[in-house]
Amino acid sequence: MGSEVAEVKVVHHQDLNKKILVALVVSSSLLGGILLLLSCFSIYRLKRLKKCKAENEENPDAAKAIISFGPILDKFPSLKTSGKKGSIASIEYQLLVAATNNFDEAKIIGEGGLGRVYKAHFNDHFHAAVKKIYAGGQEAQRQFENEVDSLSKIQHQNVVSLLGYCIHGESRFLIYEMMENGSLEFHLHVFRLKSHRSTLTWHLRMKSALDVARGLEYLHERCNPAVIHRDLKCSNILLDSNFNAKLSDFGLAITGGNSNKTSIKLSGTLGYVAPEYLLDGKLTDKSDVYAFGVVLLELLMGRRPVERAMPQLTDRSKLPNIVDPAIRNTMDLKHLYQVAAIAVLCVQPEPSYRPLITDVLHSFIPLVPVDLGGSLRV
Incomplete structure (x- = not known):
């Protein structure tokens, strides 16, 4: 009898040990599974954060757009998105009237061939630029449609953002992000006449050239299909x-x-139009490169360039004498020679001799200080 009791106790102990062992195995498995899931989730979040950071660094305006454009969309329920115009908002006419004080002349901040640009105050925290296109004409309508269509597909830190549009009777309106410092032309050719000085230092001019090159490189190399601007000039470069x-x-x-x-009408601004396009109607991305070279000459000389200055650009002894007095003797001469050489290449009469905008872009990065977007350590 005693031995039977002992055997029962042994059996119970063995069963208990087995249960404890099974419980430990199951618990360990569950814990391992939980840790594995947590690890996978952490890795996934890390990859997502890195991806978002990379996308924001590549296109910071995309991130800023949510912050910058949000107030106007939230503030006014009358703003609506039109499927026809993609992601560009259709804005009610009365909203533009209120924001510009009925298009008061005191609000005018610019004027072009097709219309005037007004500063619009939508609220205390949100300002924008409203372009009122002169009524009538097929050309005005075509350019309006082309502007909306093009900018609805383009989002880049060096391309101005189109916030909305409005069609009111025969009138057409375009609403852009506010560019507080106006155009490059204003600083090079208008402001200095009024104040007899320039706000554009050598480094700011090189930054402008780098920014424009980045914008063109995006249009030529990153857009699918590629985009040719066709009207690059200082008045169309905003700051x-x-x-x-x-x-x-x-x-x-x-x-x-x-x-x-045979397929497209000759358009553009004389002085910036490439010779092969002007004479033969041949339009390529190298036409934009030519216009970029003209802009670069303006940045160097501080005046609208003339052909007779071209030979002096290749003469190192004469080059410092034709540089804009506002920046003369303020830059490294080696950098001056490099920029002049780039400008000469860009305005070559033969398109095949001009560099690709990608090569121009890489040439400018070392000439611009780090804090201005380049790699130069001052």
């Missing part, structure tokens, strides 16, 4: 409050690469 340069006015832009005079 924000931090002197970041952005391309504007896409009314003449075309997509799809090369073209000729």
Whole structure:
């Protein structure tokens, strides 16, 4: 009898040990599974954060857009998105009237071939630029449609953002982000006449050139299909409050690469139009490169460039004498020679001799200080 009791106790102990062992195995498995899930989730979040950070660094305006454009969309329920115009908001006319004080002349901040630009105050925290296009004409309508279509597909830190549009009777309106420092042309050719000085230092001019090159590189190499601006000039390069340069006015832009005079009307601004386009109607991305070279000459000389200055650009002894007096003797001469060489290449009469905008971009990065977006350590 005693031995039977002992055997029962042994059996119970063995059963208990087995249960404890099974419980430990199950618990360990569950704990391992939980840790594995947590690890996978952590890795996933880390990858997502890195991806978001990379996307924001590549296109910081995309992140800023949510902050900058949000107030106007939240403030006014009358703003609506039109499917026809993609992501560009259709804005009610009365809202523009109120924001510009009935298009008061005191609100005018610019004027172009197709209309005037007004500063619009939508509220205390949100200002924008409203372009009122002169009524009538097929050309005005075509450029309006082209501008909306082009900028609804383009989002880049060096391309001005189109916030909305309005159609009111025969009138057409475009609403852009506010560019507080106006155009490059204003600083180079208008402001200095009034104040007899320039706000654009050598480094700010190089930053402007780098920003424009980045914008063009995006249009030529990153957009699919590629975009040719076709009207690059100092008046279409705008500066924000931090002197970041952005391309504007896409009314003449075309997509799809090369073209000729049989398929597209000759347009642009004399002085900036490439000779092969002017004479033969041949339009390529190298046409934008030519216009970039003209802009670069303006940045160097501080005046609208003339052909007779070209030979002096290649003469190192004469070059410092034709540089804008406002920046003369303020830059490294080696950098001056490099920029002049780039300008000469860009305005070569033969398109095949001009560099790709990508090569121009990489040439400018070492000439711009780090705090202005380049790699130069001052």
